[in-house]
Structure formats: structure tokens, C-alpha cells
Amino acid sequence: MKEIKIVLKERDMPRKWYNLAADLPGIIEPALAPDGRPITPDMLAKVFPMNLIEQEASLKRWIDIPEEVLKILLRWRPAPLRRAVYLEEYLKTPARIYYKDESLSPAGSHKPNTAVAQAWYNKEFGIKKLTTETGAGQWGSALAFACNIIGLECKVYMVRISFDQKPLRKIMMHVWGARCVASPSNETSSGRAILRKMPNTPGSLGMAISEAVEEAVRDKTGKTRYSLGSVLNHVLLHQTIMGLESKKQLSLAGEKKPDIIIGCVGGGSNFAGLAFPFLYDKIHGDKIEIIPVEPTACPTMTRGPFAYDYGDTAGMTPLLPMFTLGHNFVPEPIHAGGLRYHGMAPLVSHAIRDGLLSPRAYDQVKCYNSAFIWAKTEGTIPAPETSHAIACAIEEAIKAKKEGKKKVILFSYSGHGLMDLTGYEKFLSGKLSKYHLSEKDLRASLESIKKFPKIRIRKKA
Amino acid sequence: MKEIKIVLKERDMPRKWYNLAADLPGIIEPALAPDGRPITPDMLAKVFPMNLIEQEASLKRWIDIPEEVLKILLRWRPAPLRRAVYLEEYLKTPARIYYKDESLSPAGSHKPNTAVAQAWYNKEFGIKKLTTETGAGQWGSALAFACNIIGLECKVYMVRISFDQKPLRKIMMHVWGARCVASPSNETSSGRAILRKMPNTPGSLGMAISEAVEEAVRDKTGKTRYSLGSVLNHVLLHQTIMGLESKKQLSLAGEKKPDIIIGCVGGGSNFAGLAFPFLYDKIHGDKIEIIPVEPTACPTMTRGPFAYDYGDTAGMTPLLPMFTLGHNFVPEPIHAGGLRYHGMAPLVSHAIRDGLLSPRAYDQVKCYNSAFIWAKTEGTIPAPETSHAIACAIEEAIKAKKEGKKKVILFSYSGHGLMDLTGYEKFLSGKLSKYHLSEKDLRASLESIKKFPKIRIRKKA
Numbered sequence: 001m002k003e004i005k006i007v008l009k010e011r012d013m014p015r016k017w018y019n020l021a022a023d024l025p026g027i028i029e030p031a032l033a034p035d036g037r038p039i040t041p042d043m044l045a046k047v048f049p050m051n052l053i054e055q056e057a058s059l060k061r062w063i064d065i066p067e068e069v070l071k072i073l074l075r076w077r078p079a080p081l082r083r084a085v086y087l088e089e090y091l092k093t094p095a096r097i098y099y100k101d102e103s104l105s106p107a108g109s110h111k112p113n114t115a116v117a118q119a120w121y122n123k124e125f126g127i128k129k130l131t132t133e134t135g136a137g138q139w140g141s142a143l144a145f146a147c148n149i150i151g152l153e154c155k156v157y158m159v160r161i162s163f164d165q166k167p168l169r170k171i172m173m174h175v176w177g178a179r180c181v182a183s184p185s186n187e188t189s190s191g192r193a194i195l196r197k198m199p200n201t202p203g204s205l206g207m208a209i210s211e212a213v214e215e216a217v218r219d220k221t222g223k224t225r226y227s228l229g230s231v232l233n234h235v236l237l238h239q240t241i242m243g244l245e246s247k248k249q250l251s252l253a254g255e256k257k258p259d260i261i262i263g264c265v266g267g268g269s270n271f272a273g274l275a276f277p278f279l280y281d282k283i284h285g286d287k288i289e290i291i292p293v294e295p296t297a298c299p300t301m302t303r304g305p306f307a308y309d310y311g312d313t314a315g316m317t318p319l320l321p322m323f324t325l326g327h328n329f330v331p332e333p334i335h336a337g338g339l340r341y342h343g344m345a346p347l348v349s350h351a352i353r354d355g356l357l358s359p360r361a362y363d364q365v366k367c368y369n370s371a372f373i374w375a376k377t378e379g380t381i382p383a384p385e386t387s388h389a390i391a392c393a394i395e396e397a398i399k400a401k402k403e404g405k406k407k408v409i410l411f412s413y414s415g416h417g418l419m420d421l422t423g424y425e426k427f428l429s430g431k432l433s434k435y436h437l438s439e440k441d442l443r444a445s446l447e448s449i450k451k452f453p454k455i456r457i458r459k460k461a
Numbered sequence: 462m463k464e465i466k467i468v469l470k471e472r473d474m475p476r477k478w479y480n481l482a483a484d485l486p487g488i489i490e491p492a493l494a495p496d497g498r499p500i501t502p503d504m505l506a507k508v509f510p511m512n513l514i515e516q517e518a519s520l521k522r523w524i525d526i527p528e529e530v531l532k533i534l535l536r537w538r539p540a541p542l543r544r545a546v547y548l549e550e551y552l553k554t555p556a557r558i559y560y561k562d563e564s565l566s567p568a569g570s571h572k573p574n575t576a577v578a579q580a581w582y583n584k585e586f587g588i589k590k591l592t593t594e595t596g597a598g599q600w601g602s603a604l605a606f607a608c609n610i611i612g613l614e615c616k617v618y619m620v621r622i623s624f625d626q627k628p629l630r631k632i633m634m635h636v637w638g639a640r641c642v643a644s645p646s647n648e649t650s651s652g653r654a655i656l657r658k659m660p661n662t663p664g665s666l667g668m669a670i671s672e673a674v675e676e677a678v679r680d681k682t683g684k685t686r687y688s689l690g691s692v693l694n695h696v697l698l699h700q701t702i703m704g705l706e707s708k709k710q711l712s713l714a715g716e717k718k719p720d721i722i723i724g725c726v727g728g729g730s731n732f733a734g735l736a737f738p739f740l741y742d743k744i745h746g747d748k749i750e751i752i753p754v755e756p757t758a759c760p761t762m763t764r765g766p767f768a769y770d771y772g773d774t775a776g777m778t779p780l781l782p783m784f785t786l787g788h789n790f791v792p793e794p795i796h797a798g799g800l801r802y803h804g805m806a807p808l809v810s811h812a813i814r815d816g817l818l819s820p821r822a823y824d825q826v827k828c829y830n831s832a833f834i835w836a837k838t839e840g841t842i843p844a845p846e847t848s849h850a851i852a853c854a855i856e857e858a859i860k861a862k863k864e865g866k867k868k869v870i871l872f873s874y875s876g877h878g879l880m881d882l883t884g885y886e887k888f889l890s891g892k893l894s895k896y897h898l899s900e901k902d903l904r905a906s907l908e909s910i911k912k913f914p915k916i917r918i919r920k921k922a
Binding site (some may be wrong): 148428 | 465466467471535537565567569606609610629632633635636637638764833836837839840841842879880882883885886889
């Protein structure tokens with residue numbers, strides 16, 4: 001009987017994270033302060049601990065995973081690499097489809113990989129409390145889990161509409177000892193100001209970020225910091241354990257290299273976690289097609305410009321060099337809440353600029369359709385975000401069949417969908433909208449970034 | 462770094478199930494027909510397929526797992542055996558606590574182990590459709606999953622109050638292609654009769670069983686059968702893969718034998734799955750304490766008699782020899798919906814009668830308290846049912862500490878609690894009731910079984 005799960009031994013776990021910044025062929029543009037000058041570490045010191053700020057700016061290729069972080073990751077890692085043999089049979093494809101299964105973590109997704117690392121570095125730096133925001137709740141519950149294990153207080157501002165519609169995620173955070181409040185809240189001045197103007201607002205990630213950052217910065221004891229679940233370099237770095245494990249596992253499965261790598265993309269951390277270690281090989285000559293997949297409702301990579309923009313809606317962050325739809329962009333209410341972000345991680349953005357990635361956008365009807373094919377064949381129920389990667393894997397497997405090529409496809413199964421099932425019911429009842437961003441709305445949204453410095457194409461010295 | 466997950470290779474999976482009926486020291490009492498005579502296979506032929514009826518009556522010690530069933534189980538099995546080192550540290554116990562993690566199956570519990578086997582045997586027998594009932598939804602979703610994989614139609618009658626309160630479980634079943642309806646429904650004559658009398662009833666497992674059996678039996682083509690998720694011998698048999706895997710894994714971990722085995726008990730299949738293979742060793746001389754744990758709200762083993770009773774509320778099943786609280790018993794609404802069953806699997810009941818088990822009952826406040834200790838230390842969120850086993854493991858680990866004994870404790874982590882979180886919120890708000898069955902209510906409930914034949918203690922020839 002063929003082994004369909006490729007299990008790595010605990011002792012074969014990667015001991016270092018991979019930092020793509022060391023290998024990107026083009027120049028990395030700096031984040032900018034409001035005055036247009038590159039941001040300095042000191043400017044971020046009230047928001048993040050200095051050890052993570054140093055990691056954010058590092059150009060070292062390999063960064064040691066602290067032994068204590070590794071020990072916590074071992075509670076559920078190494079994550080299995082699985083071969084989707086039933087999907088292959090169903091598609092009658094000659095392709096071999098592998099997926100990295102991140103759904104088995106305590107919070108049900110890849111998010112704890114960085115939550116644990118961030119909580120640990122903050123604790124190490126003497127911090128007592130972390131604040132963050134969460135939309136659908138995946139990130140908030142992952143950070144609650146990590147703070148619980150490491151011994152930090154945790155406060156999560158959850159977008160009000162999700163807070164009301166997804167009580168289970170909120171309870172998860174409470175079980176892990178975090179305080180989760182609906183945002184906008186009465187607990188911050190920015191929250192109160194919003195509530196005065198819009199007492200019935202459903203909230204947004206932008207508002208929640210403002211509140212979380214405010215609570216971190218205002219703590220006079222200096223023992224509170226803010227934590228972000230994607231976008232930033234150090235967050236992507238922590239996720240590379242996914243790709244590093246996968247490399248060893250593919251080799252155990254007898255594969256020399258993957259031909260195609262796929263991940264869904266919101267802020268970019270799940271995709272980068274799987275893809276960056278293979279990007280190293282691509283930069284050094286391997287032929288690999290690497291496909292980040294986003295929703296057509298929020299087509300940052302496929303239709304946005306590479307430009308400076310705020311990371312949040314309220315404009316509290318530095319200006320980041322990235323693909324963006326404009327910081328005021330409000331995507332349609334697709335079910336993949338984790339993919340509704342206007343920007344894109346700067347490292348992923350730079351890799352696109354350097355021609356290393358082949359971004360693609362799918363509508364959610366196509367994605368749910370693929371999720372049903374998955375549930376029918378492989379038997380598990382993926383998160384709505386993950387269904388974007390599955391849709392692409394299916395498309396590529398069918399293409400391989402037409403071409404008669406035995407391609408090796410690897411994608412990230414970033415999370416399970418057990419707590420996010422309402423989209424499935426809508427699909428079944430035929431009530432699911434596709435959502436394509438109109439050209440007019442895109443142009444209007446991009447007005448907001450016209451005032452920012454432009455990015456010139458520069459060559460490495 | 463010490464390995465805390467003991468992973469079995471796929472090729473080392475057990476190839477046979479273990480049948481305790483071959484080794485029980487005492488005589489096994491037969492199930493009885495309404496006329497008081499032992500049931501014959503023919504009487505069950507409209508409800509179950511003949512191959513499962515034969516398995517139900519088998520006295521063979523080892524029964525081959527069909528290769529096709531094994532192949533499907535391999536999608537998520539072998540299930541990891543884990544060592545709860547963080548709980549051990551927290552309790553400062555010299556005990557080594559192991560747990561069999563059944564929460565990683567596609568449906569989130571041990572239930573698919575038998576769902577897959579039952580679906581396969583039915584398909585093999587030419588059946589096209591399975592009907593069943595479900596309370597909280599764990600069993601219904603497991604059977605939906607299995608029928609989807611095997612290619613059978615599936616119809617689930619879900620107790621109305623759960624149907625309304627737990628929409629996620631219902632959607633899971635729909636994703637896997639099953640039809641899930643609220644019971645009582647208008648789709649059966651028994652459902653319609655109940656609705657005429659009690660149009661606003663919240664439903665019960667008893668009512669749902671009646672509807673599911675009726676739909677199976679009335680199919681004139683003979684291609685529909687009924688499927689049960691616990692209690693019966695063949696269901697327990699299919700679950701013994703849990704204990705058989707655990708034996709190999711304990712040995713890989715360097716343990717000669719467990720000193721204590723623990724499982725929570727509703728109908729008995731999860732407990733039996735882990736414990737029966739070790740019961741074989743106990744019967745043959747090993748010193749092992751084996752503890753089935755039930756809720757004080759439904760104290761079947763600790764306070765009920767060993768007597769003949771119906772397996773369902775409506776009295777449609779044969780009379781089963783078992784520990785029971787009376788078939789009309791309605792337990793208080795504890796959150797561990799899977800433990801709210803009036804009876805007990807006959808094989809587990811016989812093992813209690815033979816003095817092989819040490820049943821225990823806990824109230825749910827104690828159990829949730831233990832679940833929070835678990836979430837705090839081990840980091841995952843257990844199902845309310847599973848928390849009963851955790852409470853017992855903690856109690857035994859503390860006892861081992863007092864006695865200064867390095868005991869080996871093994872328990873079943875039967876499922877995750879991600880879709881059953883409301884009890885946690887109630888516990889946190891201090892609104893959770895303990896629920897102890899009163900002596901008066903117990904006596905009243907047992908009135909209903911006085912009319913049935915008594916069980917005489919008989920010795921094996």
C-alpha cells in the first residue's frame with residue numbers, strides 16, 4: 001500500500017528560517033515615514049519589540065529558530081505533506097499533487113507558526129501584553145493560543161460584524177485566556193471617535209488595527225506591544241518552516257523538485273511560507289512556476305500597481321512598497337475573509353516585480369466549486385481561503401493532463417473550514433455571488449495613493 | 462529533543478480488528494425479541510445488511526479489516542499517540558500521560574472509524590442508501606463523510622434542537638452530500654404522528670432513531686439500511702483499531718504496558734475502541750485499571766442495573782442486555798451531547814459485570830475545569846465528551862503523585878471541541894450546572910424496565 005502521508009521525524013525539523021530578502025535579485029525599497037524618508041528602527045520601537053524590528057530589517061539568509069520556539073511548534077509540527085491521490089484519480093491527471101497540511105494546528109491554520117514566534121520574542125524582550133486585530137478570527141485565535149502557551153496577556157479587537165456572526169472564534173480566544181472585544185469599541189479613543197460618528201458600523205480591519213495599535217502605544221509602562229499576523233518580513237520569515245519542511249518531505253517522497261507551487265494570498269504569509277524556500281531554488285536556476293492566488297473581489301497582485309501605500313486603512317503605519325488597491329479599498333463581502341486585504345506583503349510584492357511569480361485571480365464561485373470537488377474526493381473541508389489554492393491546483397492538473405506531462409504540483413492547505421461553513425451553504429443554494437472588481441471602482445480607489453512618493457525602478461549596484 | 466508524538470508508519474497499521482466477545486470470561490446474554498426469545502439474524506435483516514449482522518454475532522477473536530476499508534482509514538490514520546508532557550509538568554506528576562488523538566479525522570472525532578467500515582459493508586452487500594440519526598452531529602457528519610467517499614446516499618435525522626442550534630454540523634453533512642433533516646420530520650409516519658401530538662417538540666434521539674429505522678425498513682426495493690454509531694458489537698469492533706494502534710505506539714515509546722486506561726462513555730464505542738485490545742491482556746493476567754467515565758447527569762454504569770432494555774426510546778430495537786437507566790430516561794441538557802444515552806453497549810456492560818472495569822461518573826463542571834487546564838497546558842480544545850476522560854486522567858495523575866508512582870496513563874482524546882464551544886463560554890460566565898441524577902428520578906425511570914425478562918447470573922460451561 002502506497003504511503004500517502006509523508007511524515008517528517010521531529011528530529012528532522014528545520015532549525016533555521018529562510019529569509020528571501022537575502023536573495024531577491026532587485027533592490028528592496030524601504031518603508032517610508034510620513035516625511036518620505038526611510039523608516040528607522042527607533043520609529044517602530046513603541047509598536048514592536050526591538051528583537052523583531054531587527055529581524056524585520058535583516059538581510060541574513062538563515063535565521064536560527066530559537067530552541068524554545070521549536071519546542072512549541074513540535075506540539076503539532078512537522079505538518080504532514082500529503083499526496084492527493086483521490087483528486088488525481090478523479091481528474092485522471094498524470095500530475096502528482098502534494099499539499100502541505102497546515103489545518104492540523106490547534107487553531108486550525110498556519111497562523112500559529114508566527115504567533116508562537118512573535119509571542120516568544122516579545123516575552124524575551126520583557127513584554128507582558130500583546131494587542132492585535134482580527135477579521136474572521138483565524139489570526140486572533142492563533143495569537144490567543146500562543147500567548148496562552150508563552151504566558152502573555154492578549155487583547156484582540158475583532159471586527160464587529162465577525163464578532164457577532166462568528167461567536168465560536170470568539171469563544172476559542174476566551175478559552176485560551178485572551179480578551180476579545182468587538183471593534184470599534186469604547187476602549188480606545190479611536191474606537192470612541194468612530195462610534196460617535198457611526199454608532200452602527202459593522203467595523204473593519206482598518207478600524208481594528210487603529211484600536212490595537214493605540215492600546216499598545218499608550219501603555220506608559222512600555223510593556224505592551226502590537227502584533228500583526230501577515231504582511232511584514234518577520235511574519236513571512238516565521239512561516240518559511242512550511243516550505244522548508246515540504247522540501248525535505250518531497251525528497252522523502254522521491255521527488256527531485258516541484259514544477260508548480262501554489263498558495264492563496266491575503267497579506268501573503270501563507271503563500272510566502274510555502275513558496276519562499278523554493279524561490280531560492282528558482283533564483284538559482286530551477287524551473288518552477290510559482291503561483292499566488294487571490295480573489296477577483298480583491299485583485300491586488302493582478303490589477304493593482306506596485307506603489308507606496310499605508311498598510312492599514314487609518315494611515316497609522318509607515319508607507320510600504322507593495323502591490324495595492326489603495327488603503328481605502330473595501331472588498332466585497334466574499335467568504336474568504338482572510339483574503340480581503342488591500343495590500344500585499346512587500347517581500348511578495350518585490351518578488352512579483354522581479355518576475356519570479358505568476359499571480360492569478362479567481363472568483364469565489366469557482367473556488368467553492370473546487371472545494372466541493374475536494375470534499376468529494378479527498379474528504380476534508382477546506383477553509384474558503386484555501387479553496388483558492390485548490391482551484392488553481394485543479395486547473396494546473398487538468399492542464400498537465402492535456403499536455404500529457406507528469407508535473408509535480410505542491411500547494412498549501414492553509415486551514416480547515418469547519419468554523420467557516422456558511423459560504424458552503426450559500427453555494428449549495430445557488431446564492432453565492434462571484435464578485436469582480438469593476439474598472440471604475442479600482443480607479444476611484446487608487447486615487448488615494450496618488451499623493452505618495454513614486455517607486456522608481458532601480459538596479460542593484 | 463524528546464519526541465512527544467509517537468507516529469506509526471502506515472505499513473504498521475493493524476490488519477485485523479479485535480473482538481472482545483471471544484475472550485469475555487462470563488456468558489454473553491443474547492438480545493431478545495419482543496416474545497422474549499433470542500433474536501435471530503433474519504429478524505434484523507431489514508435493518509442491517511447480513512454481513513454486518515454476521516459480524517455482530519461473531520465469536521471470532523480476530524476479524525480481517527478489508528483492504529479497501531484500511532485504504533480509506535489511511536487518509537487520516539494511524540492516529541498519533543501523544544504524550545501530554547505539558548500537563549505532566551503542570552501537575553508535577555511522576556506519571557507518564559499518553560493520549561490517542563482521534564480529533565484529526567475529517568469529521569473531528571473517532572466516529573469515522575466505524576462509519577467507513579459500515580458504509581463499505583453495506584455497499585458490498587448491494588445497499589444504495591443509509592439512514593441514521595444524530596444528536597449533536599458528530600455521528601451524522603461521520604456517516605455523511607463515509608457515504609460520500611464510498612458512494613452511498615445518506616439521510617440523517619438530526620434532533621431538532623441541535624439542528625437549530627448547531628447549523629455548522631448540518632452544513633458539514635450537506636457538503637459531504639448527505640440530506641440532513643430536523644427530527645421529528647414530516648418525512649416518516651412516526652415523525653408525523655409525533656408532530657401532531659407535539660408540534661413544538663425539540664426532538665430526541667429516540668424519535669430520530671424511529672424515523673431513521675422507519676425509512677430504512679419501508680424501502681420496498683430493499684436497498685436501504687439503517688446505521689448506528691455506537692452500542693452494537695460490530696460498531697465497537699471497528700473502533701478497536703484505536704487500541705491496537707496504541708499498543709504498537711506505546712511499545713515504540715518504550716512502555717511495557719499501561720497501568721491505567723481511560724475513556725469517556727456514551728454508547729461505549731470510543732471507550733471500547735481504546736480499551737478492548739488491552740482488556741485482552743488484563744483477562745490474560747496483566748494488571749491494568751480500566752476506567753470508563755460517564756456524566757453524573759446520565760450515570761448508566763455507576764447507578765443503573767444490568768438488565769434487559771430497549772436500545773431506543775420508542776422500543777423499536779430488540780431488548781439488549783446492558784446497564785441502563787430505562788429507555789424513557791431523558792438526561793439533563795449537559796453539553797456533552799454524545800454522552801446522553803440511557804443504555805450502554807452490551808459488550809462494555811458484560812465487561813463491567815465480569816468485574817473487568819472500574820466505571821466512574823463526573824459532573825460537567827469538573828470536566829470543563831479539566832478541559833481548561835488542558836487548553837492552558839497542552840494547548841488544544843477538547844470536545845465536551847473528551848473532557849470527561851481528561852478529568853479522570855488528571856485525577857489519576859495527581860493520585861500517582863501522592864503515591865510517588867511512575868504510572869503509565871493512557872486515555873482517548875476522542876474529538877476536538879471546535880464546533881461545540883458554547884459550554885466553554887457558560888463555564889467562564891459561571892452559569893454551568895453540575896447536574897446529578899436524583900434517586901427519585903432514577904427510581905421512576907427504572908419503572909419502565911420492570912416488565913422485561915430478568916438476567917440470571919450464569920456460568921460458562
